[in-house]
Amino acid sequence: MRINDKSLHKIERELGRDGVWISPGLRSKFSPRVERLIEKAVAEHRPPIHVALIKVPADHPRFHGNVEQLFASMRKHVDPHGTYIGIEGTGNLQVAAYAFGRAPDPFYATESAKLRHPNGVADQVVDTARLVAGGDARTVYKRLNKPDRDGQHNGNREQGTEAAGENTPAPDTGTTTSGQGTDSTTEDSGAGITMGIGVVVVLALVAAGVALLARRRRSGDPSGSSGSASRFEVPVPNLGATLATERRRREKRARRALTALGARIEESTSLRADDAWQQAVEHHTIARRMLDGPHSSADTVGVIVLAARGDSALDAAVAGREWEPTRPCYLNPLHGDSTRTVSWRGAAAGVDVPACATCADTIDAGRMPDDVLDFPYDGRPRHYFALEIEPWASTGYGALEPDLLGRLKSRRG
Numbered sequence: 047m048r049i050n051d052k053s054l055h056k057i058e059r060e061l062g063r064d065g066v067w068i069s070p071g072l073r074s075k076f077s078p079r080v081e082r083l084i085e086k087a088v089a090e091h092r093p094p095i096h097v098a099l100i101k102v103p104a105d106h107p108r109f110h111g112n113v114e115q116l117f118a119s120m121r122k123h124v125d126p127h128g129t130y131i132g133i134e135g136t137g138n139l140q141v142a143a144y145a146f147g148r149a150p151d152p153f154y155a156t157e158s159a160k161l162r163h164p165n166g167v168a169d170q171v172v173d174t175a176r177l178v179a180g181g182d183a184r185t186v187y188k189r190l191n192k193p194d195r196d197g198q199h200n201g202n203r204e205q206g207t208e209a210a211g212e213n214t215p216a217p218d219t220g221t222t223t224s225g226q227g228t229d230s231t232t233e234d235s236g237a238g239i240t241m242g243i244g245v246v247v248v249l250a251l252v253a254a255g256v257a258l259l260a261r262r263r264r265s266g267d268p269s270g271s272s273g274s275a276s277r278f279e280v281p282v283p284n285l286g287a288t289l290a291t292e293r294r295r296r297e298k299r300a301r302r303a304l305t306a307l308g309a310r311i312e313e314s315t316s317l318r319a320d321d322a323w324q325q326a327v328e329h330h331t332i333a334r335r336m337l338d339g340p341h342s343s344a345d346t347v348g349v350i351v352l353a354a355r356g357d358s359a360l361d362a363a364v365a366g367r368e369w370e371p372t373r374p375c376y377l378n379p380l381h382g383d384s385t386r387t388v389s390w391r392g393a394a395a396g397v398d399v400p401a402c403a404t405c406a407d408t409i410d411a412g413r414m415p416d417d418v419l420d421f422p423y424d425g426r427p428r429h430y431f432a433l434e435i436e437p438w439a440s441t442g443y444g445a446l447e448p449d450l451l452g453r454l455k456s457r458r459g
Contacts, residue, residue: 054119
């Protein structure tokens with residue numbers, strides 16, 4: 047089935063009617079009985095649950111194989127707040143679900159369904175819909191991941207041999223979480239927009255990083271990382287799988303963080319006159335636009351940083367104080383806020399960078415932290431600040447230049 051304006055309108059009308067639509071090409075996998083089970087699970091649920099089962103072609107000019115982008119487009123005409131459940135993959139299809147607006151994050155629901163039905167996409171969809179509607183996904187997920195007496199996990203043991211929808215999901219859980227499956231990012235970390243940095247210390251820092259990488263390559267460590275046992279000394283296929291897993295993990299983290307921030311903003315609208323509250327809203331808005339559109343792995347990390355800054359601004363609004371953005375750890379902004387400035391002597395002249403306590407201690411001991419934020423470039427991991435990814439490289443994700451929103455706005459303009 048082609049996905050165009052006409053077919054989209056048809057899907058949107060069907061979702062508005064009973065919340066479920068199945069592509070004609072997938073009827074062999076999702077029988078009328080399965081459709082009735084899904085309709086029963088999503089009926090009258092608030093926030094609403096919508097299920098659209100369709101393969102999004104990788105070469106689609108608008109959605110590029112990304113079901114989340116399809117849902118982000120449809121929700122404008124169906125329901126801006128709610129959970130949207132679909133499928134993704136080419137050969138082995140898997141359930142995928144995404145929350146928008148005030149809807150709870152469906153991460154635990156989808157992961158539980160995959161654990162209970164690893165080989166049945168119809169079962170996964172029915173189970174996900176039931177878990178989202180029942181609100182007990184977190185408890186189910188924890189139970190499935192709890193080792194039994196033999197040290198094994200309980201996922202497949204709970205699966206049994208029931209057909210789609212015949213097994214009853216276990217009760218009691220609070221749903222929270224995000225989309226999953228294949229990575230929804232566009233991997234362009236080595237080809238970002240080149241921008242003039244204009245700040246001498248930043249230029250020195252990037253030069254230091256490049257010099258450090260070059261020196262290590264000459265000394266026999268092509269990865270550019272420190273230590274005798276490089277974490278990149280693995281075959282290329284394994285490295286690719288590791289990077290893909292990490293991308294998915296960061297994507298889920300970003301969606302969880304944004305969902306939680308959005309919920310906090312909705313609950314604190316009485317503070318809308320406060321400047322700090324407005325800052326929280328602006329960070330959430332820009333981060334959501336970034337995540338809902340085509341984005342790179344570097345952008346996903348940026349969303350996590352923006353969400354953390356939004357939370358910080360909201361904390362300031364609740365406390366009735368002015369907000370000033372903190373500076374994340376320069377070596378890896380996913381470490382959180384920096385605690386002190388250290389002199390990194392990666393080149394002839396040292397440069398001062400804000401770092402978290404662990405990274406700062408490692409640098410003071412004369413070593414490079416082993417988990418500097420990396421992205422693939424030419425088949426190998428490279429430190430983010432040595433790549434042309436803007437505005438992230440030149441600002442250090444806000445570690446060197448706190449005005450991330452201003453830089454993001456100028457990039458869009």
